[in-house]
Amino acid sequence: AQSVTQPDIHITVSEGASLELRCNYSYGATPYLFWYVQSPGQGLQLLLKYFSGDTLVQGIKGFEAEFKRSQSSFNLRKPSVHWSDAAEYFCAVGHTGRRALTFGSGTRLQVQP
Amino acid sequence: SAVISQKPSRDICQRGTSLTIQCQVDSQVTMMFWYRQQPGQSLTLIATANQGSEATYESGFVIDKFPISRPNLTFSTLTVSNMSPEDSSIYLCSVDLTTSGRAYNEQFFGPGTRLTVL
Numbered sequence: 001a002q003s004v005t006q007p008d009i010h011i012t013v014s015e016g017a018s019l020e021l022r023c024n025y026s027y028g029a030t031p032y033l034f035w036y037v038q039s040p041g042q043g044l045q046l047l048l049k050y051f052s053g054d055t056l057v058q059g060i061k062g063f064e065a066e067f068k069r070s071q072s073s074f075n076l077r078k079p080s081v082h083w084s085d086a087a088e089y090f091c092a093v094g095h096t097g098r099r100a101l102t103f104g105s106g107t108r109l110q111v112q113p
Numbered sequence: 114s115a116v117i118s119q120k121p122s123r124d125i126c127q128r129g130t131s132l133t134i135q136c137q138v139d140s141q142v143t144m145m146f147w148y149r150q151q152p153g154q155s156l157t158l159i160a161t162a163n164q165g166s167e168a169t170y171e172s173g174f175v176i177d178k179f180p181i182s183r184p185n186l187t188f189s190t191l192t193v194s195n196m197s198p199e200d201s202s203i204y205l206c207s208v209d210l211t212t213s214g215r216a217y218n219e220q221f222f223g224p225g226t227r228l229t230v231l
Contacts, residue, residue: 034219034220036222042224043205043222043223043224043225044156044205044207044222045222046219046220046221049219090155090156094220099144099146099161099209099220100146100158100161101156101158101207101220102158103155103156103157104155105154105155106154106155
């Protein structure tokens with residue numbers, strides 16, 4: 001069965017600093033990978049996705065993620081964090097045999113002024 | 114993309130009662146999903162709802178507790194039956210917009226229904 005691990009439960013960064021949120025997956029074949037963001041009281045918004053091709057994918061709000069097959073990772077990055085980025089971030093995985101997504105436990109991002 | 118609405122957005126219910134959550138999509142979709150997000154937790158899939166067939170439930174979820182309807186390609190309901198405080202969660206529906214020629218497409222999520230059971 002596929003699984004997703006987000007090892008960081010809570011991360012605090014200063015506004016303007018760079019950010020990297022970690023995500024590791026477990027799946028035998030090439031998975032489909034996603035990052036979603038959930039702001040307080042809000043639904044889930046898709047930041048970016050990886051299906052195939054270029055392993056560095058660009059998303060909305062200045063986020064990017066890199067798929068590294070050798071490390072089974074799909075880490076999310078942003079060069080300069082804004083206070084509005086404070087939210088919960090979820091990594092998720094899917095594959096052709098299962099349309100539903102498996103979510104990681106989430107990483108709560110706090111941004112200090 | 115898809116615009117998904119859910120009703121109600123939130124509710125406070127008494128133990129032992131039932132609540133039906135509605136999910137409406139602005140386009141026809143084959144696959145819809147219902148997830149639960151318990152307080153401070155991640156999302157867990159409850160069931161997959163395809164139009165014209167019975168919903169498929171994940172381990173730990175049963176039809177008697179979470180009956181689902183899928184009467185057409187734009188609408189679904191999830192009922193939380195005989196509620197207890199442990200059912201207090203956010204319930205989210207999502208749709209898979211896989212198009213022909215694509216192996217996979219992203220899922221779009223509704224805004225969620227925040228349920229509190231007293």
